[in-house]
Amino acid sequence: MATYHSVGHVQLPRADAIRSRLIDTFSLLEHLHGLSQAVPRHTIREILDPSCQKKLMLGDQHQLVRFSIKPRHVERITHAQRLMSTLQVRCSKSPPLSLWAGWVLECPLFRNFIIFLIFLNTIVLMVEIELLESSNTQLWPLKLTLEVAAWFILLVFILEILLMWLSSFFLFWKNAWNVFDFVVTILSLIPEVVVLVGVTSHSVWLQLLRICRVLRSLKLFARFHQVRVIILALVRALKSMTFLLMLLLIFFYIFAVAGVYFFENYTRSTRQDLEYHMFFSDLLNSVVTVFILFTMDHWYALLQDTWKVPEVSRTFSSIYVILWLLLGSIIFRNIIVAMMVTNFQNIRNELNEEMAHLEVQHKADIFKQQIIQRRQNLIPEAQRSSISKMDARDANQQGDSLDLTEASKEESKHSATKESSRASKSKTKKSLSKMKKSASSSSSSSSSSYCSSSSGSRYYDPIGQLDWETHVHQNLPGLMDMDQDERVVWPRDSLFRYFELLEKLQYNLEERKRLQEFAVQALMNFEDK
Amino acid sequence: MSQHFYHQNHTRVISDSLLENVSLLFYEKLWKFQRKDTQCQAFVKRVIMSRLFKIIMISTISTNAFFMVLWTDYKTRYNLFRLFEVSELIFVSIYSSEFCMKLYVDPINYWKDGYNLLDVIIIIIIFIPYSLRKIKGKHYPYLNIADGVQSLRILKLITYSRGIRTLITAVGQTAYTVASVLILLFVLMYIFAVLGFCLFGVPERADLNNWGNLALAFFTLFSLATVDGWTDLQQQLDARNFILSRSFTIIFILLASFVFLSMFVGVMIIHTEDSVKKLERELMLERHMTRMEEKHVILKRQQEEVSKLMQTQKNVDHKSFTELVEKFKKTLRHTDPMVLDDFGTSLPFIDVYLSTLDNQDATIYKLQELYYEIVHVLSLMLEDLPQKKQSQSLEKVEEK
Numbered sequence: 001m002a003t004y005h006s007v008g009h010v011q012l013p014r015a016d017a018i019r020s021r022l023i024d025t026f027s028l029l030e031h032l033h034g035l036s037q038a039v040p041r042h043t044i045r046e047i048l049d050p051s052c053q054k055k056l057m058l059g060d061q062h063q064l065v066r067f068s069i070k071p072r073h074v075e076r077i078t079h080a081q082r083l084m085s086t087l088q089v090r091c092s093k094s095p096p097l098s099l100w101a102g103w104v105l106e107c108p109l110f111r112n113f114i115i116f117l118i119f120l121n122t123i124v125l126m127v128e129i130e131l132l133e134s135s136n137t138q139l140w141p142l143k144l145t146l147e148v149a150a151w152f153i154l155l156v157f158i159l160e161i162l163l164m165w166l167s168s169f170f171l172f173w174k175n176a177w178n179v180f181d182f183v184v185t186i187l188s189l190i191p192e193v194v195v196l197v198g199v200t201s202h203s204v205w206l207q208l209l210r211i212c213r214v215l216r217s218l219k220l221f222a223r224f225h226q227v228r229v230i231i232l233a234l235v236r237a238l239k240s241m242t243f244l245l246m247l248l249l250i251f252f253y254i255f256a257v258a259g260v261y262f263f264e265n266y267t268r269s270t271r272q273d274l275e276y277h278m279f280f281s282d283l284l285n286s287v288v289t290v291f292i293l294f295t296m297d298h299w300y301a302l303l304q305d306t307w308k309v310p311e312v313s314r315t316f317s318s319i320y321v322i323l324w325l326l327l328g329s330i331i332f333r334n335i336i337v338a339m340m341v342t343n344f345q346n347i348r349n350e351l352n353e354e355m356a357h358l359e360v361q362h363k364a365d366i367f368k369q370q371i372i373q374r375r376q377n378l379i380p381e382a383q384r385s386s387i388s389k390m391d392a393r394d395a396n397q398q399g400d401s402l403d404l405t406e407a408s409k410e411e412s413k414h415s416a417t418k419e420s421s422r423a424s425k426s427k428t429k430k431s432l433s434k435m436k437k438s439a440s441s442s443s444s445s446s447s448s449s450y451c452s453s454s455s456g457s458r459y460y461d462p463i464g465q466l467d468w469e470t471h472v473h474q475n476l477p478g479l480m481d482m483d484q485d486e487r488v489v490w491p492r493d494s495l496f497r498y499f500e501l502l503e504k505l506q507y508n509l510e511e512r513k514r515l516q517e518f519a520v521q522a523l524m525n526f527e528d529k
Numbered sequence: 530m531s532q533h534f535y536h537q538n539h540t541r542v543i544s545d546s547l548l549e550n551v552s553l554l555f556y557e558k559l560w561k562f563q564r565k566d567t568q569c570q571a572f573v574k575r576v577i578m579s580r581l582f583k584i585i586m587i588s589t590i591s592t593n594a595f596f597m598v599l600w601t602d603y604k605t606r607y608n609l610f611r612l613f614e615v616s617e618l619i620f621v622s623i624y625s626s627e628f629c630m631k632l633y634v635d636p637i638n639y640w641k642d643g644y645n646l647l648d649v650i651i652i653i654i655i656f657i658p659y660s661l662r663k664i665k666g667k668h669y670p671y672l673n674i675a676d677g678v679q680s681l682r683i684l685k686l687i688t689y690s691r692g693i694r695t696l697i698t699a700v701g702q703t704a705y706t707v708a709s710v711l712i713l714l715f716v717l718m719y720i721f722a723v724l725g726f727c728l729f730g731v732p733e734r735a736d737l738n739n740w741g742n743l744a745l746a747f748f749t750l751f752s753l754a755t756v757d758g759w760t761d762l763q764q765q766l767d768a769r770n771f772i773l774s775r776s777f778t779i780i781f782i783l784l785a786s787f788v789f790l791s792m793f794v795g796v797m798i799i800h801t802e803d804s805v806k807k808l809e810r811e812l813m814l815e816r817h818m819t820r821m822e823e824k825h826v827i828l829k830r831q832q833e834e835v836s837k838l839m840q841t842q843k844n845v846d847h848k849s850f851t852e853l854v855e856k857f858k859k860t861l862r863h864t865d866p867m868v869l870d871d872f873g874t875s876l877p878f879i880d881v882y883l884s885t886l887d888n889q890d891a892t893i894y895k896l897q898e899l900y901y902e903i904v905h906v907l908s909l910m911l912e913d914l915p916q917k918k919q920s921q922s923l924e925k926v927e928e929k
Binding site: 246250262265282297339341493519 | 674748755893896
């Protein structure tokens with residue numbers, strides 16, 4: 001590319017980007033290679049819009065659709081929505097059972113019923129445990145009701161799990177809360193079945209029964225959103241601390257194995273008055289002892305006990321204990337606390353991501369409004385029509401007027417640069433405005449109002465201008481990421497011209513900057529006289 | 530005299546420059562020293578960097594750790610004696626060959642990486658019990674210590690796990706603060722230990738068990754700082770009717786346990802936050818850089834294709850890109866709609882861009898006005914100046 005430009009031409013990165021955009025949009029490379037490319041006339045959103053789609057399907061069906069790859073913010077798509085859009089469901093005559101099951105599960109009445117049952121289960125369990133020991137025959141009907149209630153609750157839970165399976169079997173297992181529900185229900189089902197079958201009422205099974213009934217109240221955790229959030233945050237904090245825990249385990253291992261070897265003499269000693277004799281006897285005991293030292297419980301007593309045996313060298317045993325205390329319980333514990341604090345902050349920020357995104361969108365909306373306001377104030381006539389068409393059904397007119405403004409802008413810039421390159425002193429000001437006016441009078445009225453607006457903006461509040469710059473810089477990323485619900489229809493040649501002119505504009509701006517610098521230099525050299 | 534002096538200096542200068550030349554040559558030769566066995570070196574390097582090697586090392590170290598657990602039990606060691614010897618041989622040979630290979634690949638830079646130093650230390654530790662047995666005989670009392678230190682072998686695993694390495698770098702940056710807090714704690718304990726020794730360890734009714742000498746005093750104070758069993762220690766002091774003992778203990782506990790050890794937590798929290806944020810920022814920067822590079826590559830490829838096209842067009846001599854696409858432009862019709870929804874061609878962007886250009890224009894015109902004013906003022910000054918000069922010259926003439 002460089003060989004085809006005049007000497008001294010500087011490639012601007014922005015201009016290059018615009019040119020590459022042009023080549024992309026029009027698939028110029030394929031054209032120039034001789035492959036013709038049809039023009040896609042529709043975007044993907046048109047296809048997804050049902051009314052538009054119907055119209056398109058009735059017309060010519062061999063149309064091309066332009067795909068644009070842009071990150072879209074996806075709201076939560078429920079399983080029911082997904083199910084509704086599958087081909088099977090749409091072609092069937094009656095809604096499938098899974099849809100009904102899903103509806104029942106989502107129904108607030110059903111959900112509150114389940115929560116109520118969980119509470120009832122807890123109460124029933126409490127009363128039953130109290131009455132377990134008493135052998136008062138008067139209370140026998142109460143016991144019977146409690147038993148029946150417990151069975152009924154279990155049956156409802158099983159029914160709920162069956163409904164969830166009906167709704168979608170595979171998605172059931174992907175959600176960890178459902179798996180937890182399933183495990184708890186099965187655990188409480190097994191002892192009852194066993195007792196029913198009559199494998200004799202061993203006390204062990206009855207105890208298991210009681211325990212598993214208690215676990216059912218843990219199902220409550222899945223129901224309330226706040227509890228869910230807290231537990232999720234806890235799990236994520238633990239997940240991010242896996243490496244820390246691995247490191248801790250490695251240190252546990254090191255000190256446990258070393259402890260067995262270091263205190264061999266202590267274990268083998270035949271003295272009778274050693275309190276902690278078996279604490280380092282084999283690896284399992286050593287691990288427990290290391291954990292005891294980690295919690296800093298009776299470490300000094302343990303140390304003094306080991307000193308009672310003369311073969312144990314005092315230096316090494318005290319080095320061992322003090323080193324482990326410093327490393328493990330002081331340093332590591334504080335590192336764990338620090339990591340938890342950091343992680344909780346991060347997790348809280350991430351869980352609020354949804355809200356943050358909405359906020360950014362809102363700000364981008366406001367910014368857009370402000371831009372419209374500003375243009376409205378500056379150019380009252382020409383842009384008002386375009387603003388009314390801002391919902392972008394057809395921007396033909398806009399394209400035209402923009403074309404013309406671009407052309408006039410170019411011309412006025414050319415004249416401005418020519419003038420400043422002459423570098424004469426006082427007359428240039430008047431001639432400059434004259435040139436501009438003549439240029440503007442030759443074009444349409446919109447451009448003249450444009451120029452007058454620029455002269456009007458000359459007297460604009462300078463503080464407002466500074467604010468505008470920083471304002472734009474702050475809000476531009478938000479605008480870029482915003483979900484564009486609008487699409488703009490460009491006529492093809494206008495689009496081509498738009499890209500061309502934009503590129504030329506970059507070069508012109510660059511040239512103007514350089515000429516400005518020349519003027520400044522000339523001014524500096526002036527004072528040497 | 531001065532000539533003689535000069536001559537001496539001259540000779541000194543010459544001898545200095547000679548020495549410098551020789552040393553320079555030597556250094557050049559040293560730096561330019563290239564290894565002759567580049568192919569073998571490259572091969573060994575590939576072996577070391579390969580995944581298979583890593584898997585072998587990780588499994589070796591884990592097996593070694595597991596066997597060490599087995600050997601803690603005397604009976605197992607007795608029964609599986611041969612397995613013990615053979616496995617030790619295998620492990621030691623694997624570790625030393627890894628060390629030799631890594632050293633062979635890069636002898637000078639090997640010593641700069643901390644994890645390699647850890648490997649060297651572990652190899653030294655492995656050879657300690659063998660050498661101790663040889664030198665000092667079988668009944669050296671500290672043999673079990675040497676055996677116990679073998680458990681450090683599992684630290685070799687850290688080299689092969691990226692997650693733990695990042696964790697250690699993040700935590701390692703807090704090491705300086707941790708060290709300072711610990712030193713402060715030590716100084717505090719020293720002061721109180723000396724005080725306690727003099728108060729409770731020297732007089733006749735002294736508590737020699739806990740305050741008898743300085744080491745014991747340190748232990749007692751550490752026990753107070755970690756508030757473990759401190760009431761028993763205090764009881765012993767109470768039983769001997771020391772007056773100041775309670776206030777001494779309570780002041781020390783407040784200072785050491787509440788202030789210092791809590792300070793620890795605060796300091797670690799702040800530093801961990803900082804280092805985690807820094808790591809995240811570095812990660813984002815890296816990702817950003819790779820993305821920019823990819824974009825750049827795509828752009829370059831496009832440009833190259835266009836220039837290739839222009840060069841291969843033989844029938845028409847195109848001068849620039851615009852001429853190339855003239856023909857294409859003619860095929861564009863105004864009524865052909867193109868529907869776009871990207872940001873660069875959207876209306877808000879055009880609005881913002883044009884408004885910003887307006888502002889830029891306004892600022893430049895203002896600047897130009899200012900320039901003209903400056904020029905005007907300077908020209909006025911210039912007009913005044915020659916008049917003044919004339920008057921001055923007239924005055925001079927008059928004076929003369």
